[in-house]
Amino acid sequence: MNDMYKKFGIADKVTEFSEEILAGLEERFKKIDETAEYNQMKVIRAMQDNRVSAACFAGTTGYGYNDIGRDTLESVYASCFNTEAALVRPQITCGTHALATALSANLLPGDELLSPVGKPYDTLEEVIGIRKSDCSLAEYGVVYRQVDLLPDGTFDYDGIRKAINDKTKLVTIQRSKGYQMRPTFSVKQIGELIAFVKSIKPDVICMVDNCYGEFVDKIEPSDVGADMTVGSLIKNPGGGLAPIGGYICGSRRCIERCSYRLSAPGLGREVGASLSVMTSLYQGLFLAPTVVASALKGAIFAANIYQKLGFNVVPDAVEPRHDIIQSVELGSAERMIEFCRGIQKAAPVDSYVTPEPYAMPGYSSDVIMAAGAFVQGSSIELSADGPVRAPYAIYFQGGLTWPHAKLGIMMSLEMLYEKGLVSL
Ligand SMILES: *Cc1c(COP(=O)(O)O)cnc(C)c1O
Secondary structure (H helix, E strand, O other): OHHHHHHOOOOHHHHHHHHHHHHOOHHHHHHHHHHHHHHHHHHHHHHHHOOOOHHHHOOOOOOOOOOHHHHHHHHHHHHHOOOOEEEEEOOOOOHHHHHHHHHHHHOOOOOEEEEOOOOOOHHHHHHHOOOOOOOOOHHHOOEEEEOOOOOOOOOOHHHHHHHOOOOEEEEEEEOOOOOOOOOOOOHHHHHHHHHHHHHHOOOOEEEEEOOOOOOOOOOOHHHHOOOEEEEEOOOHHHOOOOOOOEEEEEOHHHHHHHHHHHOOOOOHHHOOOOOOOHHHHHHHHHHHHHHHHHHHHHHHHHHHHHHHOOOEEEOOOOOOOOOOOEEEEOOOHHHHHHHHHHHHHOOOOOOOOOOOOEOOOOOOOOEEEEEOOOOOOOOOOOEEEEEOOOOOEEEEEOOOOHHHHHHHHHHHHHHHHHOOOOOO
């Protein structure tokens, strides 16, 4: 193996340091494999129960009436997430689109939307109208309220109780921390929050932004009372194979409304051809539990390496995980750049390009990104990014296979080591 790593230019010292760290991770990795095994059974059962067959992979064109592949896939997702119904389609262009569809389908003028977990993900700010934008919910007369987390990262139950009123129609809960420093919530915590909200107002709709959380745990938000659980297929549940798509799993009533919002009133789920992507969506879901396990191992490996080297890592080396994101505070722009170059050099695609920080709309500082993905922008594939400003935190995620995630992290370390930015 050392010879193989040498071919990538990795120094013996880096390989030895990595192997030492790995030796201490056996128990953690075993637990991750157990979760993957459980979730793999869940997916296979869902496929069997819904009689997935070769006919499901054929695809349709035009209106897509009677698309058995599409309808069966939606039943499979509903079984998997333990919900009455699901909307899973290539016409849902990304996670933000899935979330926007779920929100705008279930909120009417005069209704209030509440986030009891602080600020939502950046792209949701324009959907909601926190940042002014055309066609936002605010423009349609939906009022937004937010209750921030307490300083220790827990729910402000008093604040939430006060914020819920007779106009409150929908509560949105984001599972993953996104680009914030707050903790990611466990499914159990989300369940407690939903129970609390419903104890105050039973008919309020609880939606969970499940991006990056799918298959990390044995249960999903839909198992603990969420009325809609929403995410992207180019993250966890697409298993790296889905080339596009989003999902919304939930109650029959909520999903019906989502389908009318997505296509048109009166048409709903009956239209929407699956073209030729169905095999990838099925096969991606089938692979997703083990792909997520690979990404989790990579995240834990990175946390342990960089914590050992004295950097602040979130989550830390030992705490439980509720999503696949790992952040490492590298403390300088130079280290961020080298880290990303290492990830890029390990990629199967575009390994020869050199990531550079650049200005991106919506960010006040330059952003650096490393990704060499088969699917454009796919963040279940090994990738790293972050705004180049204090505390110089890199957000690292994905890895379709554990050996690739391992190589990426070793290459990142090699780059830092070569430049004298860490000492081993
Ligand atoms: C990625 C992400 C989104 C948006 O998904 P896109 O597919 O990038 O539009 C929303 N919420 C969270 C927490 C995410 O991580």
